[in-house]
Structures are given as C-alpha cells and as structure tokens.
Amino acid sequence: MDDLAGFLRTRRSRVDPAGVGIPTDNRRRVQGLRREEVAHLSGVSVDYYVRLEQGRATQPSEQVLDALARVLDLDETECGHLHRLARQKRRRAKAPSARRVRPELLRVLDLVAGAPAVIMNHRMDVLAGNRLAELLYGRELPGLNTARHIFLEEEERGLYAEWETCTLDAVGHLRLAAGRYPDDPRLVSLVGELAMGSERFRRLWARADVRARTHGVKVYRHPLVGLLELHQENFSLPDESGMELVVLSAEPGSPAEERLRLLGSLDAEGGGAESGRRTPSGYG
Incomplete structure (x- = not known):
C-alpha cells in the first residue's frame, strides 16, 4: 500500500x-x-x-x-x-489487535468538561467520545470514521469549515498509518473505499504526503450554534495501541467557548439524551 x-x-x-x-x-x-x-x-x-x-x-x-x-x-x-x-522488508509492524477501550480511559473522557473529546485509533475510527463530542458531530460516535466522514459525507454539508485543510490532514495521517501498519487489512480496505468514492482523496493519496497530527486549529460550522474555532490536541496513548485521546478546546472568553456552552445547554434542555460519554461499541 x-x-x-x-x-x-x-x-x-x-x-x-x-x-x-x-x-x-x-x-x-x-x-x-x-x-x-x-x-x-x-x-x-x-x-x-x-x-x-x-x-x-x-x-x-x-x-x-x-x-x-x-x-x-x-x-x-x-x-x-x-x-x-x-x-518494512526487515520488520513489518503488526497492526494493533482489536480491543475495547479500557474503562480507565472512558473515565478520563468523563473528566473532560466543556470540550469535545474522543478516543481514536490509527485508522481514524472513533472508539469513544464524550457527550459534547457527540453533539458536535451530531451523532453517536462509536462507529464513526472521521476520514470517511470528511471525504464521503461532509463535503457538501459543511461541518468542516476548512474542509480542504481537513482533507490534507486526514490523508497525511493515513499515509503515516500505512507506513507503520502496511499489513492492516482494515486500513487497506478503508483506503480503497475512500479512493473509490472521492476523486480528491485519490489525488491527495497519489502525492504521498505525510502529516503528524499533534495539535492545531480546527474550525467547525455547527448547524445549531454556528462557527466554532477550536484548538485540537492529540495525546498518543501508551502500550503501542495506536490510539489517541483528541481534545478540542475553546480559548477562554472566546465566542467559541460561549457557543460550546450553549450547545451543551441545548442538549440539557432537550432532556432526551443521557449526559456524559456513551459506552463504546467499537474496537481499536
């Protein structure tokens, strides 16, 4: 690959x-x-x-x-x-084995207040997320793949205000993952699906650019609360799991902080959803 x-x-x-x-x-x-x-x-x-x-x-x-x-x-x-x-020819890394997110990590998600937070693997599968993250994406998170979301679902809907930059980041990350885990069949399948469904993905993948996801600004255009300029921090988790804790925080006193607070309050007023993170159904 x-x-x-x-x-x-x-x-x-x-x-x-x-x-x-x-x-x-x-x-x-x-x-x-x-x-x-x-x-x-x-x-x-x-x-x-x-x-x-x-x-x-x-x-x-x-x-x-x-x-x-x-x-x-x-x-x-x-x-x-x-x-x-x-x-690679000397020592091919095995893809992390499928595993549930540890309960201790789920408790960490519960402790992140006022900011969307998710646990994600090297394929950009969201394995778990807190309630504010689900409100940001507008769906339950286990089962969401953010690369698929960016390329195949959200180009026209507009959640990602800087969509083209997001596509560069996603392809760069998947290229790094392909270098680390060249024999991961689920990653190979994902790349094939994205290449079949997105002409932009095909063009970017052919460039072979790599990008490390560590931190940076992400801008979302939420249908309920408007523009959210958030700072993303990626924390690699230990034990070679390939997982990351990703936290999207707003600058204190900024419009984005107020809009995140409003988003959380709209959910509380609706009363139809359980607060806190959802129990994950996905695997690493």
Whole structure:
C-alpha cells in the first residue's frame, strides 16, 4: 500500500533544482530533480539509487537514508516515515489487535468538561467520545470514521469549515498509518473505499504526503450554534495501541467557548439524551 520507491519518487519531484545549486532552463522536462542528480547530491551511485526507486534495492543504510532525507529536504515527520518504509522488508509492524477501550480511559473522557473529546485509533475510527463530542458531530460516535466522514459525507454539508485543510490532514495521517501498519487489512480496505468514492482523496493519496497530527486549529460550522474555532490536541496513548485521546478546546472568553456552552445547554434542555460519554461499541 505504501513503499519506499513511491515515496522517493514523489519527494524527488518536489525539489527545486535551483535551490540545490543546479542550473535550469526552459528545456528541462523533469519536474524536480532527476534520479542521477539525487544520487550525486546524496553520495550514492546512480545505479543504486535507480534500484531504490524501482524497489530492487533492499536495506539501505541509515547513512544513505539520512543523506537522501537531506537532499530531498524532508521534515522530521517525512524523515521518520522514510526510515520506517525502509525497514518494512526487515520488520513489518503488526497492526494493533482489536480491543475495547479500557474503562480507565472512558473515565478520563468523563473528566473532560466543556470540550469535545474522543478516543481514536490509527485508522481514524472513533472508539469513544464524550457527550459534547457527540453533539458536535451530531451523532453517536462509536462507529464513526472521521476520514470517511470528511471525504464521503461532509463535503457538501459543511461541518468542516476548512474542509480542504481537513482533507490534507486526514490523508497525511493515513499515509503515516500505512507506513507503520502496511499489513492492516482494515486500513487497506478503508483506503480503497475512500479512493473509490472521492476523486480528491485519490489525488491527495497519489502525492504521498505525510502529516503528524499533534495539535492545531480546527474550525467547525455547527448547524445549531454556528462557527466554532477550536484548538485540537492529540495525546498518543501508551502500550503501542495506536490510539489517541483528541481534545478540542475553546480559548477562554472566546465566542467559541460561549457557543460550546450553549450547545451543551441545548442538549440539557432537550432532556432526551443521557449526559456524559456513551459506552463504546467499537474496537481499536
């Protein structure tokens, strides 16, 4: 699903030759660097680099990978992904086994007050969420896959006010997951489903960009309370579970904080829903 050869080809095409001291003219037909230019700049033979891009060379050394990362101007996330792809033939990581969310983690969700919070796995399946998160998404959360939600359900409905940015983040995260767990059949199936159903997903997936989800601003357009500008923090959970605790908080005193409070009060006034988080039915 994801391989070293394909990643090298896409990264090579991004590099501006002039930026690495290679003169260009309008007769140049290659986008980015040529293979022999990457080989020269990284100090490896042209034949060896060609074999890397063709998937015929195995087990490149750490020094070679670091040199390629430097020439291709990879950031920290991309560099880690490059090393992970190179190790796949030697040691393929197993996908985390299916498991229920521990009761202790569910209690943590109960403790998050005034902010939507969810527990999510590497496939972007929501395994559990507190009541405010369910109100934000407008549905019970176990069973929701946020990548599927973004690409196949919400482009027209408009929950994600910055939809195009969300698509970049989602594909970048799934690319990282594919590098970590290349043999996860459920991840392979999800990528295939999204590729079949979304032309934008197909285009973004072909770029092979990777993004680490750590923190940042997410903007939602909620049908009941309006625009919500929230700060997302992703907390990786221990024990190699592939799970994250994701919390969406509003700046104190901001309109978003007031609107989240209003959203919670509308649910309380309705009286039809149990407060607090829902018991998850999903697995990791």
